[in-house]
Amino acid sequence: MTNSVLAKTKTTELNGSDSVATGGVHYTPRTDLYETDDEVVLSCDLPGIMADDIELRFDRGILSLRCQVKPRPLAGHDLVSEYGVGDFYRSFTIPVEVDATKFSAEYRQGVLTVHLPKQERAKSLKILVKVG
Amino acid sequence: MNQFRQQLGLAFAGAGDEIPLRRRVALSYPAVRMGENEEFITLEAELPGLKLEDLEITLSSPEQLSLKGTHQLVEPEHATWTCHERPFGSFERLIDLPGSVNSEQIEAHLDAGVLTIRMGKNDEAKPVKIKVKADQ
Numbered sequence: 001m002t003n004s005v006l007a008k009t010k011t012t013e014l015n016g017s018d019s020v021a022t023g024g025v026h027y028t029p030r031t032d033l034y035e036t037d038d039e040v041v042l043s044c045d046l047p048g049i050m051a052d053d054i055e056l057r058f059d060r061g062i063l064s065l066r067c068q069v070k071p072r073p074l075a076g077h078d079l080v081s082e083y084g085v086g087d088f089y090r091s092f093t094i095p096v097e098v099d100a101t102k103f104s105a106e107y108r109q110g111v112l113t114v115h116l117p118k119q120e121r122a123k124s125l126k127i128l129v130k131v132g
Numbered sequence: 133m134n135q136f137r138q139q140l141g142l143a144f145a146g147a148g149d150e151i152p153l154r155r156r157v158a159l160s161y162p163a164v165r166m167g168e169n170e171e172f173i174t175l176e177a178e179l180p181g182l183k184l185e186d187l188e189i190t191l192s193s194p195e196q197l198s199l200k201g202t203h204q205l206v207e208p209e210h211a212t213w214t215c216h217e218r219p220f221g222s223f224e225r226l227i228d229l230p231g232s233v234n235s236e237q238i239e240a241h242l243d244a245g246v247l248t249i250r251m252g253k254n255d256e257a258k259p260v261k262i263k264v265k266a267d268q
Contacts, residue, residue: 033215036208043206045218047178047245072246074176076169079230083163083178095214110180110245111218 026089029065033092037124040098040116046088047110048072054112058100063114064091097122161223162199162247166230170259173229173251180245181218187247189240194232194254199247200224231257 029044046054046067055066067088097119105114162177177199179187187201205220229251237252 030217030219031215032206032213032218034208034211034213036211041208041211043181043218045178045180045245047180049244072176074165074167074174075172075250076167076174078165078167079173080164080166082160082165109182109242110178 025084026087027084028090029067029088031090031092035096039118040094040096042092042114042116044088044090044112044114045110046107046112048085049088049107049110051107054105054107056105056114058094058098058103058116061094062091063094063116065089065112160225161219162225164225164227166227168230168253171253173231173233173253175227175249175251177247178245179242179247182242182245182247184242187242189249191233191235191238192226194235195229197227197229197249197251198224199227233257 029046031045032041032043034041042063044065049067049069053068053070057064057066065088069085069087072085094116098116099119102117103115105112107113162179165176167174175197179201182201182203186204187199190198190200192198200223202222203218203220232254233251234254238249240247240249
């Protein structure tokens with residue numbers, strides 16, 4: 001998460017890679033992650049995919065995102081190729097207790113937004129201070 | 133090819149580039165892919181989250197395309213940010229095309245955050261086959 005560059009970052013998985021189509025290479029999607037009083041919200045840039053190809057998994061406080069991307073060949077021969085098209089992978093440590101039964105996710109205009117509502121006991125409470 | 137890249141005045145995300153990453157990115161947003169065949173030049177850019185009404189595509193000359201737009205910033209109330217990587221604000225990029233295109237043969241699609249522009253070439257930009265005459 002410290003890797004806050006504006007570009008898709010290309011990394012190679014060390015082991016256990018299943019993205020055979022891209023030779024084990026995957027891209028790290030640019031992500032926004034914020035926390036409000038009630039929930040943790042995550043938005044990932046995942047251009048050019050189908051919602052069905054997104055695999056979201058939450059296991060022991062770690063949310064992992066894996067996404068297959070179909071190649072998009074340009075007609076004819078390539079002149080310029082400033083970015084690569086390939087599978088996405090990234091995992092996030094969710095710092096608060098969240099309620100996995102209430103998760104929701106939507107994919108719109110190439111952006112995946114995941115809402116992770118907090119457990120009641122993890123919500124912050126405002127404490128009123130009385131004047132003595 | 134290298135000369136063409138330099139002409140574009142762009143930096144590329146290739147290995148061995150000496151420009152620092154941040155600057156490299158800022159110089160060339162959005163990153164594009166371009167291809168051509170005999171009839172068309174195709175340009176693709178990844179613009180996730182961009183709304184159609186926030187995008188403006190202009191053919192500034194038969195050989196230059198301009199991409200202009202604004203990524204709206206979502207600012208939730210009382211939020212603590214952990215990670216803020218997705219781009220926001222306006223951008224503009226001029227892209228030199230490898231040949232002149234016909235302004236009446238341009239089609240653009242924005243689908244799942246991927247912008248694809250297909251431009252029909254003008255006749256002078258199309259390759260011409262040259263017949264070689266052999267001595268009788």
